[in-house]
Amino acid sequence: MSLVDYPGKVALTVFTSSCNFNCAYCQNKTLKRQVIEELSEETVIDYLDRRRALIDAIVITGGEPTLRVGELIPFIGHLRERIPGKLVKLDTNGWNPALLARLMECIDFVAMDLKSLDYSLFSDVSIETIRKSLDLVKAFREHEIRITLYPPYIKREDFGELAELCRGASRIAVQQYRRIDGNDQEPYKSGILEEFSGVLSRISGAQIVLRE
Structure with missing residues (x-):
């Protein structure tokens, strides 16, 4: 159960395995590997269904959920059928704009990470x-x-360039990097986060959420 994964809602989170990015600060590195044995869709939906009275929303995260190109939309459809009335949020790294476009009719909230200007x-x-994915994300109401x-x-x-990429967004979360085992990179001081938040607010016009 989570009070932070879907803003303002009580949510249960579904984690998918595998990711096509190799981010040095990943907090979910164990999910990057392809899992040999997975829970069936029916098992997952049964688990969520038994807790429907406790939650407002379901969050699908990873790993990277949109790697499951042929499974994701049917899974969301089955969620809607079995547990009607619950909000559905998707977390994504933005690698698949074509699937994001199809998801506009399926989900209520999308959160996308903007990680750098140099994805290489x-x-x-x-x-x-x-850029294509960001433009699609901005078209979602939430x-x-x-x-x-x-x-x-x-x-x-x-x-400045990152803020321009975000122009037209309604909500941007600026997050402090957290050290993980094997990475001793020093994080920015809090003043740098505040500086960036100011640039984002001025250029993008979005609501800025600072998570230190």
């Missing part, structure tokens, strides 16, 4: 693909763009 640092995805300030990926000289 951790993936094979181009910034042009990310959306959030999340930016984790990991210094090797987010440079201070990039703040």
